[in-house]
Amino acid sequence: xxxxxxxxxxxRHVKIIATLGPSSADFATMLAMVEAGVDVFRINLSHAxxxxxxxxxxxxxxxxxxxxxxxxxLIDLQGPKIRVGDLSEPLPLEEDELVLLTDTERYxxxxxxKLPTSLPSKVIxxxxxxxxxDIQVGHRILFDDGRLAxxxxxxxxxxxxxxxxIGGVLHRRKGVNFPDSTLAIPxxxxxxxxxxxxxxxTCPDQIHWIALSFVRSAQDIRRLKEVLAHLMEGQPVYxxxxxxxxxxxxxxxxxFSEILQEADAIMIxxxxxxxxxxxxxxxxxxxxxxxxxxxxxxxxxxxxxxxxHMIQHPYPTRAEVNDVANIVYDGADAVMLSNETSVGKYPVxxxxxxxxxxxxxxxxxxxxxxxxxxxxKWGAFPREDSPTFRSDVVCFQACxxxxxxxxRAILSMTSTGYTAFQISSYRxxxxxxxxxxxxxxxxxxxxxxxxxxxxxxxxxxxxxTIEDVIAIVRERGYVQPGDIVINTAxxxxxxxxxxxxxxxxxxx
Numbered sequence: 001x002x003x004x005x006x007x008x009x010x011x012r013h014v015k016i017i018a019t020l021g022p023s024s025a026d027f028a029t030m031l032a033m034v035e036a037g038v039d040v041f042r043i044n045l046s047h048a049x050x051x052x053x054x055x056x057x058x059x060x061x062x063x064x065x066x067x068x069x070x071x072x073x074l075i076d077l078q079g080p081k082i083r084v085g086d087l088s089e090p091l092p093l094e095e096d097e098l099v100l101l102t103d104t105e106r107y108x109x110x111x112x113x114k115l116p117t118s119l120p121s122k123v124i125x126x127x128x129x130x131x132x133x134d135i136q137v138g139h140r141i142l143f144d145d146g147r148l149a150x151x152x153x154x155x156x157x158x159x160x161x162x163x164x165x166i167g168g169v170l171h172r173r174k175g176v177n178f179p180d181s182t183l184a185i186p187x188x189x190x191x192x193x194x195x196x197x198x199x200x201x202t203c204p205d206q207i208h209w210i211a212l213s214f215v216r217s218a219q220d221i222r223r224l225k226e227v228l229a230h231l232m233e234g235q236p237v238y239x240x241x242x243x244x245x246x247x248x249x250x251x252x253x254x255x256f257s258e259i260l261q262e263a264d265a266i267m268i269x270x271x272x273x274x275x276x277x278x279x280x281x282x283x284x285x286x287x288x289x290x291x292x293x294x295x296x297x298x299x300x301x302x303x304x305x306x307x308x309h310m311i312q313h314p315y316p317t318r319a320e321v322n323d324v325a326n327i328v329y330d331g332a333d334a335v336m337l338s339n340e341t342s343v344g345k346y347p348v349x350x351x352x353x354x355x356x357x358x359x360x361x362x363x364x365x366x367x368x369x370x371x372x373x374x375x376x377k378w379g380a381f382p383r384e385d386s387p388t389f390r391s392d393v394v395c396f397q398a399c400x401x402x403x404x405x406x407x408r409a410i411l412s413m414t415s416t417g418y419t420a421f422q423i424s425s426y427r428x429x430x431x432x433x434x435x436x437x438x439x440x441x442x443x444x445x446x447x448x449x450x451x452x453x454x455x456x457x458x459x460x461x462x463x464x465t466i467e468d469v470i471a472i473v474r475e476r477g478y479v480q481p482g483d484i485v486i487n488t489a490x491x492x493x494x495x496x497x498x499x500x501x502x503x504x505x506x507x508x
Contacts (some may be wrong), residue, residue, distance in 0.1 A: 008477030011431050013368075013450040014327075014358050015039040015334040016351060017074060017301065020056050022343025027059050032348045034063050034340070037355035038073040039446045040136045040209070042336065045195050046081070053199075057206050064443070070453060072208045072446040074244070077192045079213025080185045084143060087172040092416060095167040097380045100122055101141065101150070102159030105500030121157060124150075126176055130184055143170055146177065152362055155195040156209060173329040179250060179276035187212055187220035193227065194465040208444040211244040211267055216251035219263035230498065238416040239440050244301065247289065248272035256289065265294050267336070271304035283326075295424035299448050302327045302338035307354065311344040321357060328361045329368060331378055331427065333449040343471055363442070369429040372403050376427045379408045391498040392422055398488045398502045401429040403405040405504060408483040409433055411469045412499070413456075417441050417489065420501045424449045430486070433478070462491055466505060474507055483507045 008473050016026065017032055028117060030041075039350040043056050053075075060071050085104040088111075093099065102110060107125035109146055116122065124281040126135075126141075132155065135141070139152045141162065150162035150171055172329035177431045178308040199207050224243055228505040232240045242264035245252070249272070258265065274282055286302065293300035306323060307316045307502045316324075327335055334356065362368070367377055375381045382392035395412075403411050407430045420434045420441075427449070434445060442453045454472055459465060472481050 011452050012358050013362055016354055016449055017042050017334050018341040019044055019338045023343050024341050027362055029347055031063055031237040033351050034069055036348055036351035038351055040074050042076055044076045046078040050198055056093040056472055057203055070443050070446045072443045073206055074209040074210040077213060079187060079190055082128045082176045084172055084174045084176060085127055087433055090410045091170045093170055095165045095169045097162055097164050099162055100159050101126060101162050102131055127390055134183050135181055142177040142275055144174040162220055177275050187214040187276040196227060203442060205217050207241045210241045210245055211246050215245045215259060216249050217255050218262045219256040221245055235458055260292060260298060261294055265299040267303055269303050287330050291378045292333050295380050297421045301334045301336050306335055306337060307350055310346055310350045311339050314346055320388050325359050325361050325469040329365055334447055339504040370399050370403055370427050380425050394499050394502060395422040398486050399423060399426040402428045402430045402486045405484050407486045408479045410486045412488040420448055420451045424451050433473055444464050460469045462489055470505060470507055479507045481507050
């Protein structure tokens with residue numbers, strides 16, 4: 001569906017999330033990234049303090065005002081981070097040698113004591129106080145994103161004796177993963193709670209998505225939503241930040257269906273997930289998780305090592321380009337760049353290249369869109385047990401009609417965002433232009449596949465509203481006279497209820 005002469009370039013369906021950091025912290029770079037195609041800015045609270053976070057948010061708001069573009073803000077909570085303690089010097093580990101694993105408190109006393117000859121001479125401190133309680137014989141423990149690995153063999157009063165399976169040099173403060181263990185550690189830490197309180201008190205209308213790390217069960221999501229309910233007391237739910245469950249633990253895969261029911265979106269964090277699971281499982285898991293998200297109208301984000309090569313080099317590898325193609329083909333709502341834009345050499349160029357690749361793939365892969373006959377390849381369709389079944393049917397039929405008549409766009413109204421999420425889940429080729437009086441949704445919806453939002457607050461009559469929204473997209477060059485568009489709305493229009501009407505319109 002190419003652009004006609006004089007018509008604006010149609011929006012992408014798959015969205016781009018860029019992580020802010022030292023390489024992209026100045027206003028000019030952020031502005032250039034937005035012009036290149038950024039839809040969502042991610043602020044990682046593992047690295048950004050309050051002053052830096054507020055500076056980012058203020059710059060994002062200035063860019064919105066200067067460009068008129070919608071921009072969502074994604075806050076990534078730090079969550080529990082278990083790391084190697086403060087080694088006095090790098091520790092070389094040889095394959096098959098024995099080491100002693102202990103918690104950092106015991107390590108302090110062991111450093112000054114003479115170790116029994118029955119214990120290994122090399123000691124690795126780990127910043128987890130329940131190390132002796134939560135680990136079992138046979139469990140693997142991984143260091144530095146899996147670059148080094150040990151397997152637990154015997155429990156001692158001082159710690160665990162483990163055999164090195166993958167050797168190398170271990171440095172202080174490197175991350176530790178426990179793929180076989182169930183740790184008694186909450187997903188939401190005291191630091192996270194402090195950060196949330198500050199964010200909601202300081203700029204509640206600027207925070208649209210909150211990503212929770214270390215998710216292992218639906219209860220982790222419920223806990224975060226309980227905290228948000230307290231912090232957002234008095235505000236309707238549709239004005240709360242939406243919660244993203246980061247899928248990075250084996251337990252999250254086991255409990256995925258329950259987690260998906262509670263979460264508002266899913267992030268497939270392939271870095272930690274790839275460390276803790278056999279790497280050959282990742283490609284199929286990615287497809288399965290995204291498909292399940294689409295069937296439940298929940299956005300999905302694919303993250304980590306997408307354009308890793310571009311941290312230091314001006315182009316991605318061919319394998320990385322193929323990875324992006326697969327992400328689009330799998331149906332993800334968004335791709336997320338981390339080090340590529342936060343500390344990489346080419347924060348603007350990486351967005352330009354990603355935008356170019358996404359557009360080409362979207363133009364040349366028909367399988368990602370709703371076909372004329374049947375459902376999409378993910379099998380998303382209205383389900384009779386849904387509490388919104390009748391509205392779901394209207395949204396689905398609007399998408400089917402858009403396919404049948406080759407509609408240039410789907411134009412819909414929403415107050416809560418429901419219609420946008422639902423229409424997006426059916427994956428129509430036509431872009432989805434959403435009109436709402438809810439200013440908070442204007443930016444929040446920028447993460448959702450194929451959705452772009454406009455402010456509209458005149459609800460005099462259905463006919464007048466349809467004329468108005470067509471005029472808005474026509475003025476912006478997205479449609480021209482003679483184009484067909486599909487309108488959905490709720491009647492009576494002033495009631496702002498569930499979507500219950502479809503109309504085929506011809507642009508005049």
